[in-house]
Amino acid sequence: MRPVYIAGVGIHKFGRFDDKPYTQMGLEAATMALADAKMPWSDVQLAYCARMYLPATSGVKILGQLGRTGISIVDIEAACASGGAALVQACMAIASGAKDTALVLGVEKMPRGFMDPRQLYEDWQIKTGLSQNPIPWAIRARRHMHEHGTTAEQIAKISVKNHRNSVHNPNAMYQKEFSLEQVLNSPLVNDPINLFSICAPNEGAAAVVLCSGDVAAKYTDAPIEVAGCAHKVALYTHFSVPLYTVSARVENPHVTQLTCGEVYEAAGIGPEDIDVLEVQDTDAFCELEAYEHIGLCPIGEGGRLIDDGTVAIGGSKPVNTSGGLISKGEPVGASHLGQIHEIVSQLRGTAGARQVEGAKVGLAHVIGAGGNCAVTVLKR
Amino acid sequence: MLTANGQYATIRDDFFSTREGPLADIRLAGTICNACGEPSLGTVPACQNCQSPDLRPATLSREGKLFSYTVVRNRPPGDYKGPDNPFVPFPVGLVELPEGIRVLSVLDCALDEPHVGMAMVLDVYELYRNEEGAPVLSYRFRPATPSTNSEEKR
Numbered sequence: 408m409r410p411v412y413i414a415g416v417g418i419h420k421f422g423r424f425d426d427k428p429y430t431q432m433g434l435e436a437a438t439m440a441l442a443d444a445k446m447p448w449s450d451v452q453l454a455y456c457a458r459m460y461l462p463a464t465s466g467v468k469i470l471g472q473l474g475r476t477g478i479s480i481v482d483i484e485a486a487c488a489s490g491g492a493a494l495v496q497a498c499m500a501i502a503s504g505a506k507d508t509a510l511v512l513g514v515e516k517m518p519r520g521f522m523d524p525r526q527l528y529e530d531w532q533i534k535t536g537l538s539q540n541p542i543p544w545a546i547r548a549r550r551h552m553h554e555h556g557t558t559a560e561q562i563a564k565i566s567v568k569n570h571r572n573s574v575h576n577p578n579a580m581y582q583k584e585f586s587l588e589q590v591l592n593s594p595l596v597n598d599p600i601n602l603f604s605i606c607a608p609n610e611g612a613a614a615v616v617l618c619s620g621d622v623a624a625k626y627t628d629a630p631i632e633v634a635g636c637a638h639k640v641a642l643y644t645h646f647s648v649p650l651y652t653v654s655a656r657v658e659n660p661h662v663t664q665l666t667c668g669e670v671y672e673a674a675g676i677g678p679e680d681i682d683v684l685e686v687q688d689t690d691a692f693c694e695l696e697a698y699e700h701i702g703l704c705p706i707g708e709g710g711r712l713i714d715d716g717t718v719a720i721g722g723s724k725p726v727n728t729s730g731g732l733i734s735k736g737e738p739v740g741a742s743h744l745g746q747i748h749e750i751v752s753q754l755r756g757t758a759g760a761r762q763v764e765g766a767k768v769g770l771a772h773v774i775g776a777g778g779n780c781a782v783t784v785l786k787r
Numbered sequence: 788m789l790t791a792n793g794q795y796a797t798i799r800d801d802f803f804s805t806r807e808g809p810l811a812d813i814r815l816a817g818t819i820c821n822a823c824g825e826p827s828l829g830t831v832p833a834c835q836n837c838q839s840p841d842l843r844p845a846t847l848s849r850e851g852k853l854f855s856y857t858v859v860r861n862r863p864p865g866d867y868k869g870p871d872n873p874f875v876p877f878p879v880g881l882v883e884l885p886e887g888i889r890v891l892s893v894l895d896c897a898l899d900e901p902h903v904g905m906a907m908v909l910d911v912y913e914l915y916r917n918e919e920g921a922p923v924l925s926y927r928f929r930p931a932t933p934s935t936n937s938e939e940k941r
């Protein structure tokens with residue numbers, strides 16, 4: 408297998424754009440990524456479009472606007488990991504030698520408020536009221552507090568950190584600081600998770616242009632290597648939507664641990680080598696747990712990393728310098744590729760006030776419904 | 788009133804040991820894997836743990852312990868059939884049964900009552916009436932020992 412490089416990235420701000428169709432948001436992100444890569448659309452040999460809540464052949468509808476070149480354009484859905492699943496497919500095509508270039512686009516335009524539960528839940532779960540997405544995270548958070556002494560303050564501090572980082576990210580939906588008191592006093596959604604510690608589904612797009620080493624010099628003098636990229640689905644029993652039972656007899660490794668393990672092996676690195684991370688923060692506890700599963704600390708010690716500043720900008724393992732999904736919102740199909748946009752900015756040294764000095768290795772992580780998880784490691 | 792065939796309607800028939808007789812005698816049902824012993828709630832085509840199709844039917848215990856919990860503070864989206872207009876917030880939790888399975892369930896108790904390790908007992912109850920006016924059964928768990936000093940009894 409040969410190395411795969413990122414030649415360009417593009418993003419359409421995450422937020423609410425009522426009068427703007429997804430075809431326009433996706434087009435802007437794709438066009439920006441192609442311009443960043445200095446690659447004409449006619450050079451792209453393969454394209455994937457990650458999306459969950461959009462109509463059939465969204466990728467063709469968006470990218471076809473650039474002109475019909477006859478290449479394969481396929482939509483991919485894997486819940487919150489859709490962007491990662493699409494990236495894996497494109498990377499395999501280039502790594503295998505089948506293609507030299509590919510474009511991966513993620514785009515979403517989601518309804519306001521709670522999503523239609525029928526997308527994720529069976530009828531009986533909706534009727535009984537077990538169909539709220541934060542329930543599994545909230546139950547895990549409560550258990551984590553019980554077993555490890557994690558506090559509501561530690562969880563809220565993660566939200567405070569991410570909102571603080573977002574002030575410097577013009578692509579975030581909310582660019583506003585909140586105090587610890589404001590977060591802790593926001594209404595409870597599913598105890599102990601409250602409103603200001605939770606991400607909102609929204610709209611947006613992001614795109615990545617990939618190429619092989621053979622052609623990279625033609626497009627960019629600062630390629631970023633995709634050192635590892637994997638998508639996996641959780642083993643039995645995963646604690647996620649649409650949860651209804653969990654084994655008390657069998658405890659398999661968490662899907663984030665398994666996916667990171669695969670990516671670390673491919674990249675020849677360990678968690679100690681990572682300089683900057685973007686991780687799933689559907690809610691603030693989800694991020695705390697990811698510290699442990701990514702391997703930044705032992706299981707049960709996630710709360711310490713927010714207390715001692717390890718995961719803040721300026722700490723040794725800055726997490727969600729972009730503001731995370733808590734600040735950006737989560738346009739499901741676009742979220743992982745938005746993380747890739749942030750990591751590429753960090754590795755290029757163009758992240759401005761969010762810059763992590765000297766960042767050489769970055770990791771992006773998403774996890775969601777069905778136990779879908781994707782992890783990508785980038786190197787400069 | 789029962790359905791035409793003399794049985795109760797339920798939210799999912801395979802979750803219940805029987806659909807006849809007193810509600811207090813109805814238990815949660817599932818399977819146990821003959822290869823690895825893993826239990827399931829409801830019927831499954833293969834063991835979710837070891838993939839074996841060699842399963843036997845099982846009736847699950849009525850009593851368990853609360854593993855963890857949360858509260859649903861806002862009305863769940865869609866066709867929710869619990870108390871509505873006005874919506875009444877309710878606790879949910881994972882109840883660990885002796886067979887080695889934790890079942891996600893509505894908890895019939897005050898919002899401030901659940902705590903990890905609390906003894907719980909099954910309650911099969913009428914969730915709503917269907918279009919024919921027949922009761923539709925669901926399951927929930929309630930504390931095995933009724934609370935005496937709860938502030939937010941619902």
Ligand SMILES: [Zn+2]
Binds near residue numbers: 820821822834839
């Ligand atoms: Zn088995």
